[in-house]
Amino acid sequence: MTIRTAIEIKNLTKRYRGNPQPAVNGVSLDIEEGHFFGLLGPNGAGKTTMIKIMCGLLSPSSGEVTIGGLSLRKQLPEIKRSIGIVPQDIALYSTLTARENLKIFGGLYGIPARKLKERIDKWFSIFGLEKNREQTIGSYSGGMKRRLNLIAGILHEPKILFLDEPTVGIDVQSKKVITENLREINQGGTTIVYTSHYLEEAESLCSSIAIIDQGVIIIKGTMEEIRSETNNMSKLEDIFLQLTGMEPRD
Amino acid sequence: MKSIRTLLYKDFLILIRDKWGLGLLFAMPMALVLIMTAMQDTTFRSLYETGINLVLLNNDLDSLGNAVEKEISGSGIFNCNTSINGHRPIESEIREAVAAGRYQIGIIIPANTTSRIRERVKTSMENIFSGSGVNPGKTDSIYITLLLDPAIRSSLRTYIQSKISEYASKIETRFFLNELTLEINRQMIVSVANLNLLQPQTVTCREELVAFGNRIAIPNTAQHNVPSWTLFAMFFIVIPFAGAMIKEREDGNLERLLAMPASYGSIMISRVLVYLVVCFLQFVLIMAMGVYLFPLLKLPSLVIAGRMPDLAAMAVFASLAAVSYGIAIGTMAHTHQQAAIFGSVSVMILAALGGIWVPVFIMPPFLKSLSVISPMNWALNGFYDILVRNASLSGVIHYGVRLVLFSLAAILAALYFNRIRKGLT
Incomplete structure (x- = not known):
């Protein structure tokens, strides 16, 4: 069986105006199809910048990115149809109901109305939100918002899903339902690129991991490969601290 | 097209x-619009229709005093009182x-004003016919005292002075x-008729309101105020418009939309269309208020006289300029505060330059030349x-073209700024 590459990154660099230090500095990375890929790093390491570039929200200063065999530079509209994003912020319209929000986000992918309704109902049921579908987001709890934030990113069944800290600041129950469903989505064939500061969660979810610091990938591979490269340290958190240091980041 | 429909649905829902x-x-x-029209109508009427309180002390009680009293009382401008x-x-009581x-x-018209004028003329006439000529240096000035409230407009002061001078001069x-007639009749064998009878007024003013075509709408405070304050209100839409853009950006919704099959252009087009409808409805409601509500409130009615389609077209151009300006501000401002302060102050500056508050023709030359840069002035x-x-x-389409060009410039500036933000330039 041939392993196909979902995301191919070559010498990616991103410099922000007024900042001499590049946020991402010559990163090259391949993410294989069907993987649950963890992009980990301390604050300001370059994770969000990389995700934003892969989603077409930021332009790279140099380097090439290919998503599903399509060039990010030349075929962004096609790429947008095949990827999903779950941002760190609750990117939902707070004055609209949950159903209206999903109708808008699903509608933008051109999902036919009937199919969209079926999918919305299905996800409401899976994530335990069916009773709250007509409630405005402003009245939702943090956990409910996180669950809906995730649904909005997967309604169109993307081939590649980008998750930027999808479980930050929520209760254990919501976290459990989100992580279980992410596993199922991944098992259904969706490649997932995930960032988080919860290293235990990352360790349990991810099939491969890269740790980035100061814009540079300092280690990448499966958990086994990473352990063997770091004197068989067992816990990801210990490996992370050894590689990125103990100093708190801004 | 489907994405535009979905975005329109989103923007419509958010708005309602x-x-x-x-x-x-x-x-x-x-x-x-209601307050400004009512206020200006009251001011207008206080100046030109209903009376300003005036007290007149006619100590002359002769030709000049009586003529001035008659003129002031009959002018319709003043409430003329002769008693307190x-x-x-x-x-001292008047002061x-x-x-x-x-x-x-x-x-205060002093006593014997008319008789002193008469005496002076008589003396002059005698001097002329005796061959000694007129000696203006020797004539005593006659003063009519004007006591004025410091708040009184200078135009009104000038009006009274010129009226009194006119009557004094006539008398x-x-x-x-009269004296000339008497003197001629004294010196000639054949008597002549009173020369006063040969003095018809040869130059008089005839007022005519000039407009294109046959229809002339008499300008009133509604005709002046409704369009100007409607425009002012329409341009103020930049604040909620820019605010909605910034909220969408701050909440992360814009990024989410941009990662979806929706371009920045389509997101903007949708919002522009929704707010264009809002602006247009504002215009229609204010026009309807001018036509139907103003007369009920004893304000002058707005006379549209079948020109609604043309006005509506101009309103669309103005709305487009207003919401495009909102896009530029919403894209460039980093925070709600920036958008609110810059948006409101810049709209007020554009309004002031555009002649919304004070007509352009009375502005100093420097501001007059600046007024042409205000889209509100064109509209x-x-x-x-x-x-x-x-x-x-077709006669005003050049203003429409300017407003469309302004809109394009604002949108292009917003797109360019967005590219800078994205790191493309």
Whole structure:
């Protein structure tokens, strides 16, 4: 069986105006199809910048990115149809109901109305939100918002899903339902690129991991490969601290 | 196309969910137009129709005093009083009453003014016919005292002065001609008729309101105020518009939309279309208020006289300029505070330059030359040309073209700024 590459990154660099230090500095990375890929790093390491570039929200200063065999530079509209994003912020319209929000986000992918309704109902049921579908987001709890934030990113069944800290600041129950469903989505064939500061969660979810610091990938591979490269340290958190240091980041 | 439909659905829902905000978008401009029209109508009437309180002390009680009294009383501009508290006042009482603000103007015509004029003319005539000529240096000046409230407009002051001078001059001329007639008749064998009879007024003014075509709408405060304050209100939409853009950006919704099959352009087009409808509805409501509500409130009615389609076209151009300006501000401003402060102050500057508050023709030359850069000036001229000068749409289309070009420039600036933000330039 041939392993196909979902995301191919070559010498990616991103410099922000007024900042001499590049946020991402010559990163090259391949993410294989069907993987649950963890992009980990301390604050300001370059994770969000990389995700934003892969989603077409930021332009790279140099380097090439290919998503599903399509060039990010030349075929962004096609790429947008095949990827999903779950941002760190609750990117939902707070004055609209949950159903209206999903109708808008699903509608933008051109999902036919009937199919969209079926999918919305299905996800409401899976994530335990069916009773709250007509409630405005402003009245939702943090956990409910996180669950809906995730649904909005997967309604169109993307081939590649980008998750930027999808479980930050929520209760254990919501976290459990989100992580279980992410596993199922991944098992259904969706490649997932995930960032988080919860290293235990990352360790349990991810099939491969890269740790980035100061814009540079300092280690990448499966958990086994990473352990063997770091004197068989067992816990990801210990490996992370050894590689990125103990100093708190801004 | 489907994405535009979905975005329109989103923007429409967001707009109608904010019921207070939506209500204010309509209520505030209507209140503004109503208050400004009522206020200016009162001022207008206080200056030209209903009276300014004036007290007149006619100590002359002869030709000049009586003529001035008759003119002032019959002018329709003043409430002319010849008594204070039911009695004929003395000069000090008039001074006190004007100082206290009970009367805005006091006029004191001294005793014997007419007889002194008559005497002076007679003396002059005698000097002329005796061959010794007129010696103006020797003539005593006659003073009519004007006591004025410091708040009184200079135009009104000038009006009274010129009226008194005009009457004094007329009476002097009449006395002169009478004396001349008497002198000629004394010196000639054949008597001549009174020369006063040969003095018809040869130059008079005839007023005519000039407009294109046949229809002339008499300009009133509604014709002036409704278009100007409607425009002002329409441009104020930049604040909620830019605010909605910044909120979408701050909440992360814009990024989410941009990661979806929706371009920045399509997101903007959708919002522009929704707010264009809001602006247009503001316009229609304010026009309807001018036509139907104003007469019920004893305000002059807005006369549209079948020009609604042309006005509507101009309103669309103005709305486009307003929301495009909102896009530029919403894209460039980093925070709600920046958008609110810059948006409101810049709209007020554009309004001031555009002639919304003070007509452009009375501005100093420097500001007059700056007024042409204000899109509100173009739109206002378009409205005035249609409403009071009876211009056709083709006659004002150049203003529309300017407004469209302004909109394009604002949108291009926003797109360029967005590219900078994305790191493309």
